[in-house]
Amino acid sequence: xxxxxxxxxxxxxxxxxxxAAATSTWKSPDEAWPEPNKTTSAKKPAKKxxxxxxxxxxxxxxxxxxxxTVQRYSGSFRxxxxxxxxxxxxxxxxxxxxxxxxxxxSQTLRFRTRVDLKSKRVVAASKLxxxxxxxxxLADYEALMAATxxxxxxxxxxxxxxxxxxxxxxxxxxxxxTSYRVMVGGKPAKxxxxxxxxxxxxxxxxxxxxDDGNLIYRxxxxxxxxxxPTSSVAxxx
Numbered sequence: 001x002x003x004x005x006x007x008x009x010x011x012x013x014x015x016x017x018x019x020a021a022a023t024s025t026w027k028s029p030d031e032a033w034p035e036p037n038k039t040t041s042a043k044k045p046a047k048k049x050x051x052x053x054x055x056x057x058x059x060x061x062x063x064x065x066x067x068x069t070v071q072r073y074s075g076s077f078r079x080x081x082x083x084x085x086x087x088x089x090x091x092x093x094x095x096x097x098x099x100x101x102x103x104x105x106s107q108t109l110r111f112r113t114r115v116d117l118k119s120k121r122v123v124a125a126s127k128l129x130x131x132x133x134x135x136x137x138l139a140d141y142e143a144l145m146a147a148t149x150x151x152x153x154x155x156x157x158x159x160x161x162x163x164x165x166x167x168x169x170x171x172x173x174x175x176x177x178t179s180y181r182v183m184v185g186g187k188p189a190k191x192x193x194x195x196x197x198x199x200x201x202x203x204x205x206x207x208x209x210x211d212d213g214n215l216i217y218r219x220x221x222x223x224x225x226x227x228x229p230t231s232s233v234a235x236x237x
Contacts, residue, residue: 062117063088063096070223073148075207075215080105082147083222089229094118099128099231104147111141150217152191152208156181159190166194166204169223173198184208184216199224 067088074081083103090097092114100111110128115121125141126133159179166175173196180191187210194205205220 062120063098064226065090066226066229068223068225068227069221071148071219072222073217073219075150075217077150077217078104078147084145084148087229087231089231090233091117092233095123097233100145102144102147109144111136111144113141148219150208152182152184152189153186154183155191156183156188164194166196168196168199168204168221169225173204175204182208184210187211189216 065088069086071084071086072081073084083101085101085103087099087101088096089099094117096115096117098113098115100113102109102111112126112128112133113122114124116123122138122141124135125138126135157180159181161176161178164175164177166173175194175196177192177194180193182189182191189208189210191208192206193203196204199221202221205218207218207220208216210216
């Protein structure tokens with residue numbers, strides 16, 4: 001059965017407020033449309049966190065202040081590659097404050113999102129510019145982050161999977177690459193999704209490539225870690 005395939009996977013810490021992907025993360029076809037009696041692999045346990053009124057899901061541990069990821073989106077779907085840096089800078093009650101830096105060619109845009117820790121969804125967004133923070137709508141925020149989104153026309157079938165070694169932040173990880181046959185612009189292509197048990201709360205990479213070797217879309221985590229926040233709530237610098 002042919003189904004619409006929307007790339008909405010798990011690179012980002014959080015989901016957007018209106019249900020669309022915040023930083024172009026996708027859900028694999030197997031997860032979006034599970035087979036009968038299909039079981040999923042075990043997820044790593046959540047981090048212990050002393051946050052009153054907030055329960056961490058075992059499959060999605062809450063990020064900590066200082067956690068960051070650098071994600072890169074490239075391919076023929078855009079003129080220039082896009083890099084998104086996502087950094088948890090503070091906590092305000094039951095909200096986590098996350099700074100996002102989007103680099104698109106010669107343009108660099110900075111945003112700040114406030115995330116409800118219970119739902120793990122973006123509830124407010126603002127633009128950081130010239131040392132000030134200006135509130136914007138969630139619709140405007142999602143429109144700006146749409147620079148990282150790509151949608152295949154349909155999912156035809158799962159092709160198979162294989163073990164591989166992937167490199168994240170200079171560290172080699174044991175990974176698994178699952179491939180699917182998809183259609184893009186009326187032409188067949190292959191979607192490959194890379195996952196690792198070492199990063200069970202998110203995908204490592206994914207790409208769509210045509211049969212003649214044209215890379216349409218690639219999303220990948222190039223760096224991940226924890227560091228002293230480079231910004232603060234009081235200042236955009």
